[in-house]
Amino acid sequence: MTRTRKPGVSRRATLAMMGAGAVTFATPRVARAQAKTIKVGMPTILSGRVAQLGTSSRNGVMLEVEKVNAAGGLAGRQIEMVIRDSKGQPQEAARVARELVNTDGCEILIDAEASSGAFAVHEVARDLGVLCLHTNSETSALTADPKQHIPNAFRTARQGVHDSIVGGSYAAAIAKTKGLKKWATCSPDYAYGRDTTGEYVTYLKRFAPDVEIISESWPKLFQPDYTEVVTKILQAKPQALYTCLWGGDLTSYIDQANIYALFSQMEVFAVNMADYTALTVVKNLPKGIHSGNRYIKTYPATPENAAWGDAYKAKYGEYPTNWSWENATAIMLLAEAAKKANSADGKKIAEALRGLTIKSPFGADGTVTMRAEDQTLVGYAIGWGTTIPQEPYVPQVQAGDWKTIFELEAEWKKSKGYT
Amino acid sequence: MTELQAEQGAQALDGPHPQAKTRRNREVLIALAVFVVLALLPAVFSSKLLLDFVIRCAAYGLFATSLNLLVGYTGLISFGHGMFFGLGAYGFGLMMQKTGVPIPVAFAATLTITFVVALIIGAICVRLKEIYFAFVTLAFQMLIHSTILSWVSLTGGDQGLRGGIPRPPFFGIDLSNQLHLYVASCALLVIGLFLMHQIAQSPFGYTLRMIRDNAIRASFIGIDVWRAKLTIFVLAALFASTGGIIMALFVSGAYPEFAYWTISGEGIFINMLGGVTTFLGPMVGAVLLLILNDTVTRLTDYHGLVLGIVILFFAIGLRKGLMDFVVEWYAQRRNSAGERG
Numbered sequence: 066m067t068r069t070r071k072p073g074v075s076r077r078a079t080l081a082m083m084g085a086g087a088v089t090f091a092t093p094r095v096a097r098a099q100a101k102t103i104k105v106g107m108p109t110i111l112s113g114r115v116a117q118l119g120t121s122s123r124n125g126v127m128l129e130v131e132k133v134n135a136a137g138g139l140a141g142r143q144i145e146m147v148i149r150d151s152k153g154q155p156q157e158a159a160r161v162a163r164e165l166v167n168t169d170g171c172e173i174l175i176d177a178e179a180s181s182g183a184f185a186v187h188e189v190a191r192d193l194g195v196l197c198l199h200t201n202s203e204t205s206a207l208t209a210d211p212k213q214h215i216p217n218a219f220r221t222a223r224q225g226v227h228d229s230i231v232g233g234s235y236a237a238a239i240a241k242t243k244g245l246k247k248w249a250t251c252s253p254d255y256a257y258g259r260d261t262t263g264e265y266v267t268y269l270k271r272f273a274p275d276v277e278i279i280s281e282s283w284p285k286l287f288q289p290d291y292t293e294v295v296t297k298i299l300q301a302k303p304q305a306l307y308t309c310l311w312g313g314d315l316t317s318y319i320d321q322a323n324i325y326a327l328f329s330q331m332e333v334f335a336v337n338m339a340d341y342t343a344l345t346v347v348k349n350l351p352k353g354i355h356s357g358n359r360y361i362k363t364y365p366a367t368p369e370n371a372a373w374g375d376a377y378k379a380k381y382g383e384y385p386t387n388w389s390w391e392n393a394t395a396i397m398l399l400a401e402a403a404k405k406a407n408s409a410d411g412k413k414i415a416e417a418l419r420g421l422t423i424k425s426p427f428g429a430d431g432t433v434t435m436r437a438e439d440q441t442l443v444g445y446a447i448g449w450g451t452t453i454p455q456e457p458y459v460p461q462v463q464a465g466d467w468k469t470i471f472e473l474e475a476e477w478k479k480s481k482g483y484t
Numbered sequence: 485m486t487e488l489q490a491e492q493g494a495q496a497l498d499g500p501h502p503q504a505k506t507r508r509n510r511e512v513l514i515a516l517a518v519f520v521v522l523a524l525l526p527a528v529f530s531s532k533l534l535l536d537f538v539i540r541c542a543a544y545g546l547f548a549t550s551l552n553l554l555v556g557y558t559g560l561i562s563f564g565h566g567m568f569f570g571l572g573a574y575g576f577g578l579m580m581q582k583t584g585v586p587i588p589v590a591f592a593a594t595l596t597i598t599f600v601v602a603l604i605i606g607a608i609c610v611r612l613k614e615i616y617f618a619f620v621t622l623a624f625q626m627l628i629h630s631t632i633l634s635w636v637s638l639t640g641g642d643q644g645l646r647g648g649i650p651r652p653p654f655f656g657i658d659l660s661n662q663l664h665l666y667v668a669s670c671a672l673l674v675i676g677l678f679l680m681h682q683i684a685q686s687p688f689g690y691t692l693r694m695i696r697d698n699a700i701r702a703s704f705i706g707i708d709v710w711r712a713k714l715t716i717f718v719l720a721a722l723f724a725s726t727g728g729i730i731m732a733l734f735v736s737g738a739y740p741e742f743a744y745w746t747i748s749g750e751g752i753f754i755n756m757l758g759g760v761t762t763f764l765g766p767m768v769g770a771v772l773l774l775i776l777n778d779t780v781t782r783l784t785d786y787h788g789l790v791l792g793i794v795i796l797f798f799a800i801g802l803r804k805g806l807m808d809f810v811v812e813w814y815a816q817r818r819n820s821a822g823e824r825g
Contacts, residue, residue, distance in 0.1 A: 111785045150785050155644060155739040156731060160536065161781070167532035181644040181739045188648050188736040192660070204643060212647045255633070256641045 103142040103409045105130075105399075106165030108158050108186060109177035109201075111150035114287055117312070117342060118388050122177040122201060123148050124381045125389030129396035139403040139414075144396075147171055151178060155185035162189040172411055175395050177201050177388070180257065191215045196411035198395040201388055203228075204257070208441035209483050217415050220441040221395040223387075225261055227447060228336060230473045231465030232357055233268025235449040236334050239355070240273045240305065245332060247279045249303035251294055251318075253310055254283035261309045261336070268473070269307075279303055287314060291321045303331055311337035316346040323349055338452060339364075339459045341384035354452045356459060359387035360427075364462040365446045369426040390427045394442065397423055398435060429467060443467065508682070515678040522670040526663060535666045536734070537778070541771055542673035543730040547747075548754040548766035549680055550723035555752070556760030557684060558716050559696030560610070563748050564621030567605075567628045568721040570743020571598050572728025574632065577645045577738040586654050594729060595722055602721035603714070610713035622745060629743045644739035649732060659733055669730050676723050681763055683719060692716055757798055759805020768807050 107126065111119035130144050138144055147169050151158040158178050165171040166189075174197040176186040183202035190197035199207060199220040207213055208220045239245065250266065252258035270276050280301035282294045295318075298306060306327075310318050315337055322328065328351035337343060338356030358364050362374025362384070373393075377385045385393075402417035403409050420437035427433060427445050434444045447470075450462035478484045526535060547569050554560040575594035579585060585593070605624050612620055632639045640646050651659040659665045683689055691712055694702045703709050732738050741747070750773070758769020776794060780787040802809050 112788060116785075150781055150787070152781075152787075154741050155737070156735050156741065157781075159735040159737075160540065160778075163536055164533060164778075167536070181642060181741070184644055184646045185735055185737055185739065187646075191648055192736060206643075206646070210647075256636070256643050259636075259641075 101142060102145045103139050103173070104145050104147055104165075104169060104171040105173045105175060106162065106169060106171030107146060107148040107175040107177055108151045108161040108165065108182070109148065110153045110179060110182070111148075113153055115153060115179065115312070117386065118179055118201060119150065119177065121342075121386040122388045122392040124377065125385060125392035126175060126177075126396055128377055128380060128389075129393045129400075133396060133400045136400075139399065139409040140407055142409045151182055153179070153182065155181045158182035159185040159189050162186045163193070166193050166195050172196070172409070173399065173414070174198070175200055175392065177392055180204065180255075183207060187213065187215075187218055190218045196415050198399070200392045200395045204260070208439045209478055209481070211483060214439070217411065218440065219398075219415075219418055219435060221398060221435070222391040222442065223445065223447070224441055225257070226264055226474055226477055227443075227465075227470050228357060229261060229264035230268050230470050230477075231447050232265050232334070232336055232449065234272050234469065235463060235465070236265075236269050236305075236307070236355070237272030237276070239332065240269070240276055243304075243332065245305040246275055246277055247301075247303045247305070248276055249280040249282070249298050249301055249306045249331075250278060251282040251284065251298060251306060251308045251310065253286045253288075253314060255286050258283065258286075258309055262307065264477075265307060265309070265336070284310075284314075284318075289317065291318045294318075295322045295325050295327055299325060299327060299330065305332040305334065307334045307336075309336045311340075312342050313346070315343045319343075319347050319351070319354075320349075323351065328354065339450065339462075340387050342386050344452070344458045345384065350452055350454045350458070352451075352453055355449055356452060357449050358446060358459065358462055360385050360390050361457065361459055361462075363457040364448060364450070364459065365427070365429065365431075366462075367426065367431065369431070370446075373426045394425060394427060394433060394445075397425060398433075429464060443471075507685075511678065511681065515674050519670060519674040522674070523667050526666065532662065535662055537774065539666055539669045539730065539734050540774055542669040543727045543734065544750075544754065544770040544774060545673055545727075545767045546676045546730070547724045547727035548751050548758070548770045549677060549763075550720040550727070551748075551751040552755055552760055552763075552766040553680060553683065553692075553716055553720045553723075555755055556765070557689065557696065558692040558713060560713065560717070561614070561618045561752075562621045562717075562720075563618045563745065563752070564623070564625030565720070565724055565751050566745065566747030566749075567621075567625040567743055568598055568602060568724035569728040569731070569747050569751075570628065570632065570738070570740075571601060571721075572725030573732035573738040573742045574639060574645065574728075575725070576729040577649045577732045578638070580649045580651070581645065581647070584650065584652075587651065587657075587659060588654060591729060595725060598721050598725035599718060602718040606714045606717035606721070610710060610717055622748070625743065625745055625748060629740060629745070632740045632743055639738075639740075642740055645737050648736045649738075651733065651736075665733055669733075672726055672730060676726055677767065680723060683716075684763055688712070688715070753795060755805070756795060757805055759808035759811075761804075762807040762811055765805050765807035769805060772806060 109119040109122050110116060126146060130146055134143050147165055149161045151161050162174060174195055176183055176197055176199045178186055179201050183199050194217055197218045200222055203223045203225050205224050205226045250262050252262040266278060280298060280303060282297055284291060284294050315335060334355040336357040337359055338354050339361050340359030362371050374385055398418060401423045402414045402421055406413040406417040418435050422432050422434040424431060425433040429444055429446045432444060433442055436443045444467060447465040448462040450459040452459055551565045554562050572594055575597045576590055579590040579593055609617055609620050633642055657664050659668060691707055695709055695712060699709050728742060754769040754773050755766050757772050759765035776791060780790045
């Protein structure tokens with residue numbers, strides 16, 4: 066059997082190609098020198114059901130990054146964002162975060178992941194020691210639980226327990242004046258829905274002790290049909306309904322409940338209503354739904370906030386979301402901290418961030434603060450109001466009182482064994 | 485690649501009457517060589533990306549190859565194999581978080597738990613055939629997934645195991661060091677593949693192929709089909725669980741997604757990519773899928789579209805996995821060379 070040279074790729078050529086492939090693969094694309102630009106990595110969700118979370122987070126970040134770069138960047142270094150999709154899978158979030166730091170040479174992470182993804186990125190930050198700003202996870206434990214605490218991770222988002230305290234006290238005041246005693250709840254069946262509803266009810270009962278929950282519904286996340294839930298609530302005949310459905314789930318729910326005229330039969334408290342993702346999508350927005358503010362450009366009612374909302378709309382053709390302002394705040398804080406530290410070094414920025422107060426369009430009093438003790442954002446605008454079917458959608462927002470929030474939050478932390 | 489080429493050589497040399505013992509010795513040597521090559525990689529390439537990549541390949545490779553023991557060798561199309569991946573990740577993570585036992589103990593205990601669970605679930609499932617088997621495994625997977633979601637006090641619900649998995653050093657191995665984790669993952673991968681290959685090549689492995697091709701005939705010649713199926717179901721679960729443990733170590737946590745049906749789906753996807761008629765097909769498929777995933781997500785947000793087209797290409801264009809294609813192409817080349825010579 067003699068072997069002759071055959072057409073096609075030779076073994077040597079194959080080996081050479083494999084070798085070349087291996088080298089390309091293994092060479093770090095970016096030398097991690099003190100480059101003039103500073104790379105900021107951002108794992109987020111850009112595909113699937115909640116892709117809007119990622120796109121509006123990205124928009125919020127880019128709007129601010131442009132401003133910071135125009136003003137000279139982070140301590141003289143231009144920011145270059147590297148934004149990548151995690152598909153909402155925690156293992157992908159962890160992988161992407163590691164890749165951003167290890168291979169792409171990112172020196173700061175903006176973690177725009179939701180729920181479990183945020184905890185996965187948090188572990189990467191713990192492991193690599195890189196400065197990390199959580200911008201979308203509102204799960205209280207992320208910063209409140211001392212076991213989670215690491216010096217290089219911060220949160221620039223709302224915190225669940227803050228919302229519950231404000232929501233509970235607002236609802237209790239209305240319950241007392243209108244005599245609402247029988248309540249129903251209807252929230253998505255996952256950690257956020259269960260925890261937020263539980264905390265809300267706790268504070269509602271604390272401020273209005275004679276309130277009674279007569280019906281609970283837990284539709285699945287992303288459930289398309291709410292007929293069953295709506296009829297169940299109508300049969301229970303409550304005087305008020307609380308829901309923390311959000312986004313597309315909330316709008317589907319409202320559209321379907323409208324058919325049964327649910328909103329004329331009870332007071333409805335929907336914490337996630339006052340966000341443009343819900344307000345602009347509902348077909349017939351009922352008048353008088355009580356809602357917490359997520360992001361609306363009319364609250365805080367300041368020219369700065371209105372200008373920010375309009376600038377965003379002008380650039381991206383849609384209004385900002387709750388995620389937009391939370392991510393924009395991360396960049397604003399980074400810029401101020403870098404200025405204060407006069408450095409773009411992660412450790413120095415982290416040091417400067419602790420306790421930092423900055424001017425912000427989203428602040429309850431025009432400022433927001435990165436609280437030093439648990440490295441989470443406080444002082445942001447938080448309030449409740451009622452809807453009208455057209456812009457500005459929620460004309461009168463009653464502000465939450467941060468003094469009360471702090472008191473009750475401290476008490477809550479103690480009850481959880483966090484302090 | 486080394487192992488692949490070497491194995492093909494080995495099969496060709498073995499001839500019709502393989503000397504089982506020499507072959508095993510040769511395979512041990514090949515496995516050792518592969519391990520040494522993998523372990524020396526970081527000395528040549530300093531890329532951390534490569535380390536992360538190989539660790540993930542180890543997790544997915546073990547998982548997909550163990551699935552192929554069921555799908556390719558026994559003809560059991562399991563849609564719920566991901567439950568054991570999740571069980572491994574959660575079992576190990578919880579053990580380390582709650583009890584603080586040394587890592588090898590937690591590893592052994594996790595495999596023991598997987599063994600028991602797989603035995604129970606397997607005993608119920610393997611009686612069924614084809615689509616019924618597929619759906620009952622899927623049902624059990626969803627049961628485990630729902631349990632993880634609702635048992636919040638133990639598992640953390642949909643937020644997953646938070647706070648990191650402690651990794652105390654043992655025998656001088658510190659798994660919180662990426663390099664150590666890399667070497668350990670390579671070792672687990674090579675040992676796992678070696679053991680699975682031994683299973684596939686053993687008389688028991690041939691029994692499985694017979695059951696796949698004609699279960700009735702197998703039972704007529706005295707094979708206890710149920711017991712054989714159950715055995716391979718449990719064994720495959722153990723390897724999938726090991727994959728889950730590696731993944732838990734890599735992300736320092738465990739998340740409900742690890743036990744969701746999408747993981748099982750990815751396993752099937754990998755098997756389709758790599759091919760189910762060769763032992764190394766799923767391993768190649770795993771590497772392929774991860775390369776595709778990592779490069780495509782870098783370039784576009786529409787990775788679902790790209791991956792979909794790739795799988796369509798394999799399913800409709802090649803009508804087989806990559807390794808099936810390569811092996812056939814190689815055989816054809818040899819034949820035509822023989823004819824000409």
